Amino acid sequence: MAKKRKPKLAVWKFASCDGCQLSLLDCEDELLAVAGAVDIANFPEASRRIVKGPYDLSLVEGSITTSHDAERIHKVRRMSKFLVTIGSCATGGGIQALRNFKDVNTFVSQVYANPEYIETLNKSTPIADHVFVDFELRGCPINKYQLIEVLSAFLNDRKPNIPTHSLCIECKRRGIPCVMVSSGIPCLGPVTQAGCGAICPSYNRGCYGCFGPQETPNTGSLSEWWQQKLDVNDVDIVRAYRTFNAYAEPFRKASEAYEK
Amino acid sequence: MKNSRTIKVDYLARVEGEGGLLVKVKNNKVTEAKFNIFEPPRFFEAFLRGRRFTEAPDITARICGICPVAYQMSSVHAMERACGVNIGGQLRELRRLLYCGEWIESHTLHVFMLHAPDFLGYQDAIEMAKDYPDVVTNALKLKKIGNEIVTLLGGREIHPINVKVGGFYKLPTGTEMESLVEKLKWAIEASRDAIKLTATFDFPDFERDYEFVSLRHPDEYPFNSGRIVSNKGLDIPQEEFLNHFEELHVEHSTSLHSVVKKRGGYYTGPIARYNNNFDRLPAEAQKAALEAGLGEFCNNPFKSIIVRSVELLFACYEALRIVEGYDPSNKPSVEVPPRKATAYGASEAPRGMLFHQYRIDDEGIIQDARIVPPTSQNQKVIEEDLFEFVSDNIKLPQDDLTWKCEQIVRNYDPCISCSCHFLKLKIERE
Structure with a gap:
């Protein structure tokens, strides 16, 4: 059989903290194997070597917050056969989407000495608002084993096995007593997508929603429970x-319902 | 030879975040040297307003995926100071341990994966692994040990979840801590090898008269506490930071340039800590540094790679000391009731001093936040380095000089994502 060309991998950064692409370098045990299976063709955080596109797989980190980036993402899409977004910024707009609830100019003038230099869009938006995305990997940060799963799925031409159910299932599987029921700690687990491994409940803390809304979350019911049984204002x-x-829709709507 | 030339790197590799550099030369004289930062603004200071003081460690961690622990440490210390609570004893030790984990992880990443390839002539660590398989494999193992410490104490390596104002949500068991002992003993030896290896690299003959700024503690190599000192006579408590330093608004960067008032740029990070605190290093680390030919004072930024390796050795010793003295029976946190106050927290991120300031009200709601990250503090000296280096080495071929200029920026292990979380300035393009 003829030797197949190694697929070309590119990693792109938009507005973000770099943590999700760092997850790839944090795969200490797997990194050299990954480097053996794909051609790391464009990953500036790790290498000076840049191989020209097109790329077989692009991992995109970060959200769109400037007009320049809103154009750049289209170039990235055109160069990419598969485009996978990684992390909350890319899949939901990230923490910088908190600006979306305010007039961004208020933010600018509150903080910056020379607002005229600030060049930014009113909203921080996920990549999928701008271009077609083949797969979204959630998390703030992503789980590196889920990233490896996405890469292996890509290499083996199958669908990534990434569950979309709630964090509660992970707690149950790990045998962690429900922090909300047993200790009265407010927890977003019932509406948050699994993926982290239920870290917070295993540390006696309520989930705070790093992986974003699960598929069809019942946020209304959870908010009511928090309010009535846990006395959360x-x-x-x-x-x-x-x-x-x-800014992920179910969380956005859930927050707006309680905003005065 | 042409009279004028331009050295331009649009997108710097092997740094965290988006930056470029531009050096302009006319009649064989450098006319301009810029370290461009074009990360988009993320407005952290703005949306911290109105949040609870207890949320600061989780929110500010998101400024930087490379050094989230630093953000958590500076913020919890500021909040505790605001509320008049001082965390001592084992909780303080565990915070030092967590910081050791981040230093080990971040320094190993930088020394071996981002910086060493420059000295050995490779595009990246993966290419380097073909000729130096053991070096890269051991580096990954060492990096993993750093991450394991952060994961054990923090819950995960990036954006740890276990840090809170007042301490931790949960403490590790004795058995979990014991699992680190053998690994750290190995890590100590691996760090020694790192010092030996990096000391053999060829370093450009490049020394400048810097002002080195870092924390300094009466007994310890600094992490979370100490006065702010420099080799030029600065010695102030943390709360006076903003009286002695200011941030200048420059046109080509999305981050502000910090300067010592009336003096100019300054250098923060491993070399600054080392120069100001050599006497606070454990004897073994001092000895290893001197044997590597480093001296007690270093003013060649290219040698930061050796200093980082010395700090790796320090962090491994310090981690082992804390792990071996661990008592699992203590309470994970203390109560921190809020009160109206303004307070400051400075700590030593792997790449330099990170300063936070918050004003909170009686309920603990944040009214105002200010964050001065290490890379914006180093930006001015980075540009001065570029200017001087290119002036001294103007005859180097373009490709070599460009690579060296990139290396000058990488000497500082800049974390661009951090430095420009606050500002976006227009970019001047040729």
């Missing part, structure tokens, strides 16, 4: 939904 309910996935 409206402002804190809004704060809870407004973190790293604030």
Whole structure:
């Protein structure tokens, strides 16, 4: 059989903290194997070597916050056979989407000495609002084993096995007692997508929603429970939904329902 | 030879975040040297307003995926200071341990994967692995040990979840801590090898008279506490930071340039810590540094790779000391009731001093936040380095000089995502 060309991998960054692409370098045990299976053709955080596109797989980190980036993402899409977004910024607009709830000019003038230099869009938006995305990998940050799963699925021409159910299932599987029922700690687990491995509940802490909304979450019911049984006030309910996935629709609507 | 030339790197590789550099030369004289930062603004200071003081460690961690622990440490210390609570004893030790983990992870990443390829002439660590398989394999193993410490204490390596104002949500068991002992003993030896290896590299003869700024503690190599000092006589408590330093608004960068008032740019990071605190290093680390020919004072930024390796050795020793003295029976946190106050927290991120300032009200709601990350502090000296280096080496071929200029930026392990979380300025393009 003729030797197949190694697929070309590119990693792109938009507005983000770099943590999700760092997850690839954090795959200490797998990194050299990954480098053996794909041609890391464009990954500036790790290499000076840039191989020209097109690329077989592009991993895109970060959200769109400037007009320049809104154009750049189209170039990236045109150069990419498969485009996978990684992390809350790319899949939901990220924490910088907190600006979306305010007039961005208020933010600018609140903080910056020379607002005329600030060049930014009113909203921070996920990549899928701009171009077609083949797969979205959630998390703030992503789980590196889920990233490896996405890469292996790509290499083997299959669908990534990434569950979309709630975090509660992970707690149950790990045998972690429900922090909300047993300790009265507010937890976003019932409406948050699984993927992290239920880290927070295993550390006696409520989930704070890094992986964004699960498929069809019942946020209304959870908010009511928080309010009635755990005595959480409206402002804190809004704060809870407004973190790293604030602009993902179910969380956005859930927060707006309690905003005065 | 042409009279004028331009050295331009549009997108710097092997740094965290988006930056470029531009050096203009006319009649064989450097006329301009810029380290461009074009990361989009993310407005952290703005949306911290109105959040609870307890949310600061989780929110500010998201400024940087490379050094989230630094953001968590500076913010929790500021909040505790605001509320008049001082965390001592084992909780303080565990915070040092967590920081050791981040230093080990981040320094190993930089020394072996981002910086060493420059000295050995490779595009990246993966290419380097073909000729130096053991070096890269051991580096990955060392990096993993750093990450394991952060994961054990923090819950995960990036954006840890276990840090809170007042301490931790949960403490590790004795058995979990014990699992680190053998690994750290190995890590100590691996760090020694790192010092030996990096000391053999060829370093450009490039020394400048820098002002080195870092924390300094009465007994310890600095992480979370200490006064702010420099080799030029600065010695102030943390709360006076903003009285002695200012941030200048320059046109070509999305981050502000920090300067010491009336003096100019300054250098923060491993070399600054090392120069100001050599006497606070464990004897073994001092000895290894001197044996590597480093001296007690270093003013060649290219040698930061050796200093980082010395700090790796320090962090491994310090981690082992804390792990071996661990008592699992303590409480994971103390109560921190909010009160109206303004307070400051400075800590030593792997790449330099990170300063936070918050004003909170009686309920603990954040009214105002200010964050000064290490890379914006180093930006001015980076540009001065570029200017000087190109002036001294104007005869080098374009490709070599360009690579060296990139290396000058990488000497500082800049974390561009951090530095420009606050500002976007227009970019001047040729």
